[in-house]
Amino acid sequence: MTITHRTGQVDTTTDRGGEGTASLESLPTQATPDSGPVIASRSRAGEGRLAALDGLRFLAALAVVLFHFIGQKPKTMVHLWGRTPENIFPDAHAVFAFGRLGIDLFFLISGFVICLSAWGRTPRDFFISRVTRLYPMYWIGVVVSAICIKFAGAPFGSASPREILANLTMLQKPLGVDHLDSVYWTLWPELCFYLTFSVVVWKGLTYQRVLIFGGLWTLAAVLAPAADIPLLTLVVNPPSAPYFIAGMAFYLMYRFRPTPLLWGVVGMSWLLALHFLLTPGGGRISWNDWSPWRGWLILVITAFFFMIAAIALGWTRRINWRWLSVAGTLTFPLYLLHSPIGLTVAHRFGDRVDPRLLIVGTVIGLVLLCYVAHRFVERPLATAMRRWLKTASFTPATPVSRQG
Template sequence: MTGLVFTRGGQPLPPLADRPPAVAAPRGRERRPRLYALDGIRLLAALMVAAHHYAGTRRVNQPGNLIWDRPVSDIMPTVFSVSAYGWIGVEIFFVISGFVICMSCWGRTPRQFFVSRVIRLYPAYWFAVLFTTAALAALPGVWPRLPLRDVLLNLTMLQSGQGVMNVDGVYWTLWSELRFYLLFLVVVWMGLTYRRVVIFCCVWGAAAMLAPVAKLPLLALIADPEAAWYFIAGLALYLMHRFGQDLLLWGILGMAWLMGQKEIGARIDEVEHVGSWRGAVLIFTVFLAVMIAVALGYTDRIQWRWLVTAGSLTYPLYLMHYAAGTAVINRLHDTMDPRLLLATVLTGFLLLSWAVYRFVERPLAGAVKRGLDGAFTRLRKE
């Protein structure tokens, strides 16, 4: 190798050490074209997860299950065969999260990073916890109701760290997200540069590889080996997007794929028990190829503004669809065609997600941001 790297247009750049500081480690928050394709991918991933929970899990394919009362493969064999792979939407979320977090906090201070994460995560989450608790109280019989003290602890988003059940099972991914944010906050505090993010990827990746054999619970807790390499893939992809591709970034991405396919196989064997490793890895590989296209600018022509709205539905939809949606299916599965019921429930939750984004998330996020900004200003003065 000559040490050259290439921009998205294919033009060679000099080695990183020889680049001007503005190229090697651009600072500030200069305006960049919005990556509309990411919004569409996020919504597609959320719909994949929802379809899986409604019609593709091992649970819904058991005789006498509490959701459909009979195996989904008997009712909708094609839908079950496709939905069985929908859980990969979670891995897709993790990769996109690594990309978006790195992109959105470049040039920000730790305070700005903290505030941005709080207002992004908590308003819709608070509503989802209360909504799901009310829905399960109104539609009992499918999921257990948690004691009030556990519901209240769920509002912190830290219940997994206390060994307390989630109000909705999908919240387990938020525990991985929070640990990623805390780790990445260290790099934000130091100041984001190409070099520091690459070092972070390598150190975190090494810790994630060692954690399963080290038998150290604290290392496993921090390194999060089940999810780490998906976030690392997202970080590498963003560096490609910002600085251009090079062999080191391709190596990190290749390692993420190799570790990811291993985790995909483990998840099928130990958790999902549906689908095949080959099919799941193929879907994951196609997704990474699409993300590479996004990172290298091949999707920049996609400028469909409705995708912004579509992307805004993703988080509320993910938070609310599972427990409440399956409880609704339990009550209605004998009243209409199962395919129509699936479409109706998904449409209903998409509409609810838009309402939550428009009337809960946006107003509450603004209020929380003002409150936190005021609190940090006071801390700095006193």
């Protein structure tokens, strides 16, 4: 199927931190020959950043932050605050427990943004973009976590030299090493997504190839648990896969207009996401630790899908406040730094300061700290890495033989 564009431009993103900040640039269109009917692409040039997507990313991060402060399981809350949730957050605890689902919104947004950011880019550009957006802030997070564990009395985690070194690779999951911080578990599904999606980038992104990739991933996610192949399950990440796949389908709607096929992909992903979420003992949630009314879980996940659908359908194009875009750049730093720093503060001062005031002050302080870290540490480091990688040769050169 040949995809024709109404303009000579394609979309991409210039993203900083995490899985990327939603913005649009113009790049030369690459020829992507296929066979089949023609689907016209809508031009998005000149519409600026997707501020609504940035805002959703920040809200998802904030939901995770408040979950860790207020909504964790009672045993963990006692260890953190020294008191049961009923004594400190009698009403808020049950509400903010749903903040753990902010991760699912992250994955939905990631599928949308990574597809957008890779369109029209070479595999080399895609690799450089992902490495320089992910690793600099992550390394900062690992260092901060290690310092908090070793010297500041962080309430969770351990930091042996082996664990620190393994975590610096971001490959601690397949290496069988504990995460230095519990929030790092989400990075492995992201890495697997980047790795497998890079094959499509290498072939050249087209409407058809993204759909085929999503279809194959859906099939693998369904078959992996039944096949009982640990390596396949490790790479496919069945509980997370439907969100990435739906995010990609939403991006195709945004770029090429909605079709019944795309809505079918979204609908199937929604059903599978709920299946894995509600599966006893087989999903991401431990029902022994948290067992809310299942209807609330369905409503929250459905709301996430509707919010991304609104962006894909262009209903949020009037939302263009600059502060949302700034907030989007702080999402990854906030996600990585809130746990080692924020929970250490709560653990050390929770019995001396009103918990509500402590949380508000800590969150505000974390946001300011994340801005400083992004502006003066992460961005310069990412820029230097990007400059170095762009001048590096990715083709192994044949060494000169010692013998003539």
